[in-house]
Every structure is written in structure tokens, then in C-alpha cells.
Amino acid sequence: MRPSNSLIMSAANNATHTSTIIWANDIVRISVQAVVTGTPTGSLQMWVSNDLSHGNATTQQDPLNWTVLGTAVTISAAGTFLISEIETSYEFIKLVYTDGSSGAATGTITVRAKAMGL
Numbered sequence: 808m809r810p811s812n813s814l815i816m817s818a819a820n821n822a823t824h825t826s827t828i829i830w831a832n833d834i835v836r837i838s839v840q841a842v843v844t845g846t847p848t849g850s851l852q853m854w855v856s857n858d859l860s861h862g863n864a865t866t867q868q869d870p871l872n873w874t875v876l877g878t879a880v881t882i883s884a885a886g887t888f889l890i891s892e893i894e895t896s897y898e899f900i901k902l903v904y905t906d907g908s909s910g911a912a913t914g915t916i917t918v919r920a921k922a923m924g925l
Contacts, residue, residue, distance in 0.1 A: 808835070808923045815839075816902060820847040820882075821910045826902040828870070828917055830860070831895050839890040839902060840921070841849035843882055844874075845914015847895040848907040850879040853890055855897040870899050885914065 815826040820843060831837070858870035858920050876897075880888050882904075889900075904916050 809833075809925065811833065811920075811922045811924065813918070813920050813922070815842075815920050816834050816904065816916065818904070818916055820845060820849060820904070820914050820916045821906055821908060821912040823906050824904045824916070827924070829900040829920060831855075831897050831900045831922075834895050834900075834922045835924055836892050836894055836924040837900065837920055838892040839906075839918060841880070841882070841888045841918045842914055843888065843914065843916050844885050847912045847914055847916065849882050849912070850851075850905050851882060851888060851890070851918070852879040852903050852905065853877060853896075854901050854903060855895075855900040857897055860898065860901065869909065873901070884917075887916060
């Protein structure tokens with residue numbers, strides 16, 4: 808198994824943000840951890856797509872069709888938050904942080920993805 812641990816989002820938590828898109832073709836398992844500072848109000852949700860990549864999937868990650876996977880993690884205080892390990896069979900994965908503070912939150916959100924692949 809080939810492990811990876813990647814920073815996929817680092818942003819202010821007073822706006823909605825989408826992570827780097829992960830090409831998951833060779834990923835077998837993945838978990839995600841978010842570290843949140845300040846006074847956040849929002850949620851973190853995993854989205855997946857099985858769209859075919861356009862050209863080279865490692866450089867042209869632009870799927871059009873996305874589906875919510877699982878339940879969003881509610882974030883209402885600073886701390887660490889986990890989307891537990893899942894087995895994957897998706898082409899692409901992304902995370903979306905949705906700000907619920909109307910821009911009033913302070914602090915940051917940093918998200919790392921730990922993946923095991925072939």
C-alpha cells in the first residue's frame with residue numbers, strides 16, 4: 808500500500824471554500840482531518856464524482872457531476888474534526904467547507920487527507 812498525507816485546504820473560515828480535487832483512481836481508503844481556529848460556524852462535507860477525467864486526470868481535474876457522500880461535519884467551535892476512514896471507489900473526491908456565519912467568523916480551517924492506495 809502506498810500512503811499519502813496531503814494538505815488539501817487552508818483558508819479563512821469566514822467564507823465557503825472547496826478543497827483541492829483529489830484524483831482517487833488508485834486510492835483504496837481515505838480519511839480527512841480539519842483543524843479549525845477562531846470562532847467558526849459552518850460545516851465540512853465530502854463530495855465525490857465518477858465522471859471520466861478529461862485528458863490526463865492528474866492535471867485536468869474538472870468533473871462536472873458531484874454527489875454528496877455521507878453526513879456533513881458540523882463545526883461550531885475551534886478544534887479538530889474528523890471524517891472517518893472510508894473505502895473508496897470514486898474517480899474524484901473533494902471537500903467543501905460551508906460558512907454559516909455570513910462572513911462573521913474569525914480564524915482558519917486547514918484540511919489534510921490521509922490516503923492509502925495502490
